Amino acid sequence: MDSVLELRAIRKSFAGFAALDGADFTLRRGEVHALLGENGAGKSSLMNVAAGLYAPDGGRILIGGREQRLGGPREATAQGIGMVHQHFHLVKPFTVAENILLANPRGRFSRGIETIEREIAFCTNMLGFVVDPHRRLDSLSVAEQQRVEIVKVLLGGATIIILDEPTAVLTDEEADGLLTTMRRLAAQGTAVVLVTHKLREVTRYADRVTIMRGGRHVAACDPKTMSTAQLTELTVGVALPSPVREKTARGELRLIVAGLRVEHETGRTALDGVGFQVRAGEIYGIAGVSGNGQSELVGALTGTTAVAAGDIWMSGAGHIADRPPAIRRSGGLAAIPADRYAQALAGGLSITDNYAVAGVMAGRYGPWGWLDRKAMAKAAAAAVRAFDVQGVRGLKQRAGLLSGGNAQKLVLARELAGDPVLIVAHGPSRGLDARACAAVHERLLAARARGNAVVLVSDDLDEVIGLADRIGVMSRGRIVAEFDAPADRQAIGRAMVDHG
Ligand SMILES: Nc1ncnc2c1ncn2[C@@H]1O[C@H](COP(=O)(O)OP(=O)(O)OP(=O)(O)O)[C@@H](O)[C@H]1O
Ligand SMILES: [Mg+2]
Structure with a gap:
C-alpha cells in the first residue's frame, strides 16, 4: 500500500458531543486529496487529530503503514506532517522571519535569520507570492498571514501537507497559484490534504475527494467522475437555488x-x-x-x-x-x-x-x-x-x-x-x-x-x-x-x- 496516512474509526467528543464519530480517511503518496463537508462536519477536528493537536478518544492512526500515537504537534511534525490551520497560529508582534524561526527552532535554521530570509525568498518565489520577511505579523492582511503559514509549513520540510481552507482568503488567481504549486509538490511525492468548500478547486485540482457529514465519512471518490451538482448533493444532502437580486429603488x-x-x-x-x-x-x-x-x-x-x-x-x-x-x-x-x-x-x-x-x-x-x-x-x-x-x-x-x-x-x-x-x-x-x-x-x-x-x-x-x-x-x-x-x-x- 502506498498510503502515507490512514485514520481509522477516529472518535473525538467535546463535552459529550461527538465531533468525530468513527471517521475514516486514507491519504496516498503523491496525491492532492480534497476533504469536503458542511460547516461543523468534523473536517478540522479530524485533521487536528492527524496533526497531533487533538488526542482521539478512539480509533487508530497509521503513518507510512505503522501505527502511531501522536503525543502532540511536535511529534506530528517529526513524522513529516505539517498543517496550515483555518485559524492561524502566528505570533502577532513578531516579524515574518521570526515567526518562521520560532516554528523551526532547530536544524537547518541554526545558521541564523539571514538564512531564513533567503529561504523565505526562495519559497515565496516558487509559490508566486510576495512576503516581506521584515514585516510584523500584525501589519499583514489575513491573506498575507495565510501565505506566511504556508511558507512556514513548507520550510518545515513536511511530506504530508494539510491545508485547512487555504484559499478562503485568496483571490482566484492566488488560489490557482497555490494549488498549482501543491500539484507540483504532489508530483514529487508529497501528499496534500485540501480542506475546502469550493467545488471548483476540488474538480480542478484534486485526485480524490472524501466527503464528511456528522463526524463520519460518507464517500470517497474521484471528483473528475462527478458533476459539481452531485458533489453538492453528497455534501449538503439537497440541491441549492442561487439567490436573486431584485430591482430596488435607491434611497437617500x-x-x-x-x-x-x-x-x-x-x-x-x-x-x-x-x-x-x-x-x-x-x-x-x-x-x-x-x-x-x-x-x-x-x-x-x-x-x-x-x-x-x-x-x-x-x-x-x-x-x-x-x-x-x-x-x-x-x-x-x-x-x-x-x-x-x-x-x-x-x-x-x-x-x-x-x-x-x-x-x-x-x-x-x-x-x-x-x-x-x-x-x-x-x-x-x-x-x-x-x-x-x-x-x-x-x-x-x-x-x-x-x-x-x-x-x-x-x-x-x-x-x-x-x-x-x-x-x-x-x-x-x-x-x-x-x-x-x-x-x-x-x-x-x-x-x-x-x-x-x-x-x-x-x-x-x-x-x-x-x-x-x-x-x-x-x-x-x-x-x-x-x-x-x-x-x-x-x-x-x-x-x-x-x-x-
Ligand atoms: N475544541 C472543541 N471544543 C468543543 N467543540 C469543538 C471543538 N472543536 C470542534 N468542536 C465542535 O465539533 C464540531 C466539528 O467541528 P469542526 O471544526 O471539525 O468542523 P468543520 O467541518 O471544520 O467545519 P467548518 O467548515 O465550519 O470549518 C463542531 O460542532 C464544533 O463546534
Ligand atoms: Mg473547519
Whole structure:
C-alpha cells in the first residue's frame, strides 16, 4: 500500500458531543486529496487529530503503514506532517522571519535569520507570492498571514501537507497559484490534504475527494467522475437555488467617503485618496486583489484604523473619521470583519454574551448591573435558530468552540439584527459551506431590500458581482475604476491587474 496516512474509526467528543464519530480517511503518496463537508462536519477536528493537536478518544492512526500515537504537534511534525490551520497560529508582534524561526527552532535554521530570509525568498518565489520577511505579523492582511503559514509549513520540510481552507482568503488567481504549486509538490511525492468548500478547486485540482457529514465519512471518490451538482448533493444532502437580486429603488445618501488617506507606521501609504458614496438600499462592492488597501478601508470605516486625512460621513452620525468605534456603532454602523475570531467574537465568552453584546451597549437589556439575562438568552436562542448556527450544545457554551462557518453565522445574526444605517461586510462568506453561503447572500440582499446601505468588501469576485449594485475596484490604495451592475467580470478583472 502506498498510503502515507490512514485514520481509522477516529472518535473525538467535546463535552459529550461527538465531533468525530468513527471517521475514516486514507491519504496516498503523491496525491492532492480534497476533504469536503458542511460547516461543523468534523473536517478540522479530524485533521487536528492527524496533526497531533487533538488526542482521539478512539480509533487508530497509521503513518507510512505503522501505527502511531501522536503525543502532540511536535511529534506530528517529526513524522513529516505539517498543517496550515483555518485559524492561524502566528505570533502577532513578531516579524515574518521570526515567526518562521520560532516554528523551526532547530536544524537547518541554526545558521541564523539571514538564512531564513533567503529561504523565505526562495519559497515565496516558487509559490508566486510576495512576503516581506521584515514585516510584523500584525501589519499583514489575513491573506498575507495565510501565505506566511504556508511558507512556514513548507520550510518545515513536511511530506504530508494539510491545508485547512487555504484559499478562503485568496483571490482566484492566488488560489490557482497555490494549488498549482501543491500539484507540483504532489508530483514529487508529497501528499496534500485540501480542506475546502469550493467545488471548483476540488474538480480542478484534486485526485480524490472524501466527503464528511456528522463526524463520519460518507464517500470517497474521484471528483473528475462527478458533476459539481452531485458533489453538492453528497455534501449538503439537497440541491441549492442561487439567490436573486431584485430591482430596488435607491434611497437617500447613507455614506460619503472623500479623499481618505491612511498611512502605516512605516510611512507606507495604505489608502491614497479613496472616495465613494453609498445610498440606502444599495450594495457597494469593493473588488480587488487582497492587500491593496481593503483591510485599511474597512478599518477606517469601522474605526479601528486611524485616518491621516479625508472625510467619512455617515447619515445620522455625521462626520465620523476620528470618532471611536462605539460612537459609530450607536449611530447605526454594523460591522462584519474579515477575522471573525480576532475582531468580532470573544472566544472565551458564551454564545449568549457574544450575541447580546450589541444590544447591551444599546441599553436594550437594561442598565449595567441589572442586565436582563433571561431576555439576552432568549434573543440569542432565537438568533441561533434563525441563522441556523449549528454545533450549539447550550447557549453558555464558549463561542470559540464553534466551527469556522458557524462562528460567522453568529456574527451575522448579531450584526444584521435591528435596522442598521450602514453595514460594512468584509469577506462575509469566507469559509462558509454552500448552504450557509447562500444564506448569507440572501441576508445581505434582504438588508438591501429593507433599505440598509451595504459596503461589501470581498476577494471573491463572483460574490461581489452577484450582489453589488455598484463596484469599485481597489488597487494600491485607490479606487481605480467603478462599474454599475450588471458588471462585466473580465473588465473588472482587467482593472484589478492593470493598475496593480
Ligand atoms: N475544541 C472543541 N471544543 C468543543 N467543540 C469543538 C471543538 N472543536 C470542534 N468542536 C465542535 O465539533 C464540531 C466539528 O467541528 P469542526 O471544526 O471539525 O468542523 P468543520 O467541518 O471544520 O467545519 P467548518 O467548515 O465550519 O470549518 C463542531 O460542532 C464544533 O463546534
Ligand atoms: Mg473547519
